[in-house]
């Protein structure tokens with residue numbers, strides 16, 4: 001998910017790039033990768049020799065370096081809203097998906113932890129639902145922004161965790177709308193890719209949840 005938001009942004013901005021596959025069953029601990037990211041995580045970009053770690057920092061860089069098409073509004077309140085949506089996605093929503101994913105892949109996750117995760121996700125979904133209106137098909141203002149990319153790549157993946165969006169009609173419509181974008185379709189993980197990733201995911205989740 002962290003890498004996908006960068007991948008979608010590169011496609012939306014039509015920035016040519018060379019993808020390098022880092023297999024998270026050990027490539028992240030190899031010396032050549034750690035020389036680029038000592039924190040052993042993806043995504044990382046290198047643009048004309050300039051290295052950027054952390055997906056949200058990468059999105060800021062891409063927006064500033066490749067401003068067209070704009071994915072960040074100019075208005076101060078709209079900028080704050082885009083950041084707010086993205087930070088809620090990364091700091092509240094995404095961590096709450098970990099216990100749910102852990103439980104799905106067969107890890108023992110304590111019931112209170114699962115309930116807390118459930119509650120957090122519900123809160124964020126309702127917050128996003130309230131940002132969407134009949135006249136606003138996107139989370140912030142009239143156009144597609146980084147808010148839709150960061151929140152959308154997480155929310156549209158919820159059905160994979162067995163979570164339907166039926167209770168959130170505007171979010172459901174927004175999610176359907178995003179899923180029609182080419183950048184979404186190209187980057188949607190295929191079931192066989194997800195199945196192949198489960199052993200690694202389980203290992204990484206076990207470290208983070210226990």
Ligand SMILES: N[C@@H](CCC(=O)N[C@@H](CS)C(=O)NCC(=O)O)C(=O)O
Nearest residue numbers: 001002040041042043054055056204
């Ligand atoms: N805050 C970082 C998080 C990056 C992150 O956790 N990436 C995961 C993959 S989605 C990773 O590389 N995990 C490897 C590991 O935990 O060993 C960002 O937004 O870029």
